Amino acid sequence: MLFTALLVGCNGGSESPVPEDPSAQRARLLTADQYRNSIAAVFGDDIADSVLSPMPPLSRTAGLRANGAAEVGLTSDQLSQIQRSAAAVAAKVVDPAHRDFLLPCRPADANAADAVCAERFLREAGRLLQRRPLADERLAALVDGAGRAAAQTDDFYTGLALALEAVLISPEFLFIADRSEPDPERPGARRLDGYALASRLSFFLWNGPPDDALLAAAASGELHSEEGLRLAVERMLASSRLEAGTRAFFDDMLAFDAFDSLAKDPMVYPRVTGATLAQAREQTLRTIVDHVLVRDLDYRDLFTTRRTFLSPALAVVYGLPVEPGWTPHEFSEDSPRIGLLTQVSYLAAHSHAVRSSPTQRGKALREEFLCQVVPDPPPNVDFSTLEENEHAKTARERLDAHNSNPACAGCHLVTDPMGLALEHFDGAGQYRATENGAEIDTAGELDGALYDGVEGLARALRNHPKLPGCLVNRVYAWGTGGPASPVHDRNTLAWLEDRFAAEGYRLRGLFEALATSPAFRTVRPAEEAVKLDHGPGPTAPARISEAQLALRDTGVTR
Secondary structure (H helix, E strand, O other): OHHHHHHHHHOOOOOOOOOOOOEEOOEEEOOHHHHHHHHHHHHOHHHHOOOOOOOOOOOOEOOEOHHHHHOOOOOHHHHHHHHHHHHHHHHHHHOOOOHHHHOOOOOOOOOOOOHHHHHHHHHHHHHHHHOOOOOHHHHHHHHHHHHHHHHHHOOHHHHHHHHHHHHHOOHHHHEEEOOEEEOOOOOOOEEEOHHHHHHHHHHHHOOOOOOHHHHHHHHHOHHHOHHHHHHHHHHHHHOOHHHHHHHHHHHHHOOHHHHHOOOOOOOOOOOOOHHHHHHHHHHHHHHHHHHHHHOOOOHHHHHOOOEEEEOHHHHHHHOOOOOOOOEEEEOOOOOOOOOHHHOHHHHHHOOOOOOOOHHHHHHHHHHHHOOOOOOOOOOOOOOHHHHOOOOOOOHHHHHHHHHOOHHHHHHHHHHHHHHHOOOOEOOOOOEOOEEOOEEOOOEEEEOOEEEEOHHHHHHHHHOOOHHHHHHHHHHHHHHHOOOOOOOOOHHHHHHHHHHHHHOOOOHHHHHHHHHOOHHHHEEEOOOOOOEOOOEOOOOHHHHHHHHHHHHHHOOOOO
16 A cells, blocks of 8 residues: 555655554443533533533543543433433523524424424534444434424424433434445455544544544545545644643543542642642643643653743642742752642552552552552561651651561562652652651662662653653553554554654654555444444343333333
8 A cells, every 4th residue: 555655654764564453333422521522512611511521530541541431331310410411401402592503494383393403413523433434224214303302292302302312312423433334445344434433533533523624535535545535634633622632642541530639738738739739630641741742852851851841830730930820840950840740630640648658659650650560469468567667757668567568569679769769759749858857768670770769760760762662652542542452453563662762753653554554444343333223232222222222112201
């Protein structure tokens, strides 16, 4: 293929061909953010923000909560909440404050059915919400249901709201489904259909639904041409919506959902409030977006950069002069603040409420940035030796008890050395020269790289050979909707990692390489093939079908 040859040519003249291994075919539930973004994209931020997302929490799988979206089922209570939210959204769309600019037409009589106006609205709203055109019979059933409800209530807008509610509780809206078709270029293989490819692209890069231009490219078949796909990806990478997608990806990768319930003891850390912690999360996301998108720099340098942003509340924690609003800041070369590991977000999120935790910090470093799994402690561990060592003044002395216990030492030896290098920062991320009056020893080792202090740790992580590959793995999972397979996806991951390195470890280049790769647009059939009539899994689908039977099959009723 010409496109494959072009990609090989961009890779520094490498002879290694682009793998054509397909990705897994999945159906995944919208995340809470994706639900909110979908409503906002069609009806506006004010309506999206007027209801809490009804989507259920997801379990973190292979480093990402988003990976759990392909495995989650829906209980009857969750379906009820989804229907209540759908009703609330639909009611707002047609209320007097919104109908004049959200509806493309006015009924001939607001007290009666109007099939022409209802069809016009439902055709376009349904196309945007379900990310593909409504089938003719589905559209006809919705229009008929809206008309019957309008006749029963003497209100066109009530009928229209009930029809819109039916769209908002349909599997076609709630699930991102990898619908596929035979691949004409590879007999026996399958590719995503145009609309499924548009959805995969938009939720990957924007964490939201396709816009009108992307859906039009899907309808025309442009996304199935190499040039059409390339142009679409280039446009998406240049869009302001890319920032939202990038922030969502890193927020998930860094497990920042922990901030939703994170708190510090106000008696121990009076300067660190809930607002401070929320701003710490924002600081890191601003730092990342500026580094990898605005300045398009080497991803690895996020761990050694001294450039960031500060708010007044954070400036107090960092011991710096307070300036109004968010302002750019660069720490001096002799500052202990270097890279993401010394930002308050990382330090506070991986600590206890009243003290730091070298073990949590080291575990997070390995799992979030190197994709290494650190086992949880065995159930019979005795923590009393750690808590009751009254003569220990520093964390290193307290942790010696674990390192001398064979049941604990195996894990602690791979986590504690990195966490101890960060002990000049307390449980809230504030700098301290000593702990309980004792000198803090921050020397350590990261997989053979010796260092003496946090700057050495930052550089050791920046240069760690597994750092780029871990990001590639997470980006691949984020883009394709689930964890990479070590059997089926290893060739694609290796190729993406090579491309990432050849392009200077720049995130935009990685995004583009994945989005235009054969793996992204082709799928391998699975036993749990995507069939929306029956749903994506063994439990959720039946519940969805039963809950919607009246609305979906016989029109809009309650």
